Amino acid sequence: MDAAHPIGIFDSGYGGLTVFKSIAALLPQYDYVYLGDNGRAPYGNRSFETVHQYTLECVEWFFKMGCPLVILACNTASAKALRTIQQADLPRIAPDRRVLGVIRPTAEIIGSYTKTGAIGVLGTKGTIASGSYDIEIHKFFPEARVHQLACPMWVPLIEYGEYKSAGADFFVQQYLDQLLTAAPDIDTILLACTHYPLLIDKIKKYLPPGINVVAQGDIVAGSLADYLQRHTEIDAKLTKQGRMSFYTTDDTTDFDNHATVFFGQKIASQFVHLDAAG
Numbered sequence: 383m384d385a386a387h388p389i390g391i392f393d394s395g396y397g398g399l400t401v402f403k404s405i406a407a408l409l410p411q412y413d414y415v416y417l418g419d420n421g422r423a424p425y426g427n428r429s430f431e432t433v434h435q436y437t438l439e440c441v442e443w444f445f446k447m448g449c450p451l452v453i454l455a456c457n458t459a460s461a462k463a464l465r466t467i468q469q470a471d472l473p474r475i476a477p478d479r480r481v482l483g484v485i486r487p488t489a490e491i492i493g494s495y496t497k498t499g500a501i502g503v504l505g506t507k508g509t510i511a512s513g514s515y516d517i518e519i520h521k522f523f524p525e526a527r528v529h530q531l532a533c534p535m536w537v538p539l540i541e542y543g544e545y546k547s548a549g550a551d552f553f554v555q556q557y558l559d560q561l562l563t564a565a566p567d568i569d570t571i572l573l574a575c576t577h578y579p580l581l582i583d584k585i586k587k588y589l590p591p592g593i594n595v596v597a598q599g600d601i602v603a604g605s606l607a608d609y610l611q612r613h614t615e616i617d618a619k620l621t622k623q624g625r626m627s628f629y630t631t632d633d634t635t636d637f638d639n640h641a642t643v644f645f646g647q648k649i650a651s652q653f654v655h656l657d658a659a660g
């Protein structure tokens with residue numbers, strides 16, 4: 383990708399492809415590089431220090447690939463690494479580059495979807511334990527009642543291709559029952575993990591009517607479009623030839639097979655060894 387200055391899209395694995403799909407549909411003119419750190423996924427149960435270290439290594443790789451802007455399309459990385467990267471790492475390693483996450487743009491809007499004021503937030507153990515959604519949503523919607531629940535079985539079900547199986551129904555129903563028993567007035571449920579949109583049909587099946595299930599892709603894409611309009615200095619640096627390339631830190635065949643499901647089209651990824659790239 384000579385002289386390309388793409389937008390970097392990062393995820394611990396495949397999940398960010400659901401966000402990338404929305405971004406590429408809304409903003410097809412830009413060049414993009416996607417990196418899934420599949421070799422070290424899942425991030426969901428890892429410590430702050432580890433998620434920060436892994437995410438920063440990936441961000442530095444994006445910078446070497448010429449990206450002026452990187453989107454952490456992963457809730458766990460956004461919750462556990464973004465703030466440190468923005469506040470401590472970027473001023474030191476790349477003050478003219480930008481790294482954005484998925485939590486703030488989602489928090490800015492999700493409160494406007496609820497009529498009862500009660501919002502359910504479903505995510506990985508790491509995202510939920512960080513409390514990030516609770517904190518961020520209250521900045522924009524102080525009256526909102528945010529009920530969070532970790533759904534640790536959902537990512538493995540999806541990664542092992544079991545998300546359409548009868549076994550998945552059990553775990554979908556189990557977490558939704560738990561959430562709605564704790565807060566029966568919830569009318570808006572946010573899928574705060576980039577994998578969960580693959581379970582959306584099953585999730586809707588086990589919810590009473592009238593509950594709105596929200597995936598993040600379109601929200602993040604809209605927010606990025608708005609950001610690029612407001613930050614013309616970043617937009618001017620980005621190349622716009624509609625090119626896309628995909629990288630993974632693990633097996634490319636596995637990645638390509640999963641990517642077809644998450645991204646909705648066939649792709650051919652390349653392997654990247656982060657140490658060698660660093």
Ligand code: DGL
Pocket residue numbers: 393394395397398423424425426427455456457458459506509537574575576577
């Ligand atoms: N993509 C991650 C997220 O949005 C979930 C997968 C993982 O645990 O690595 O939180």
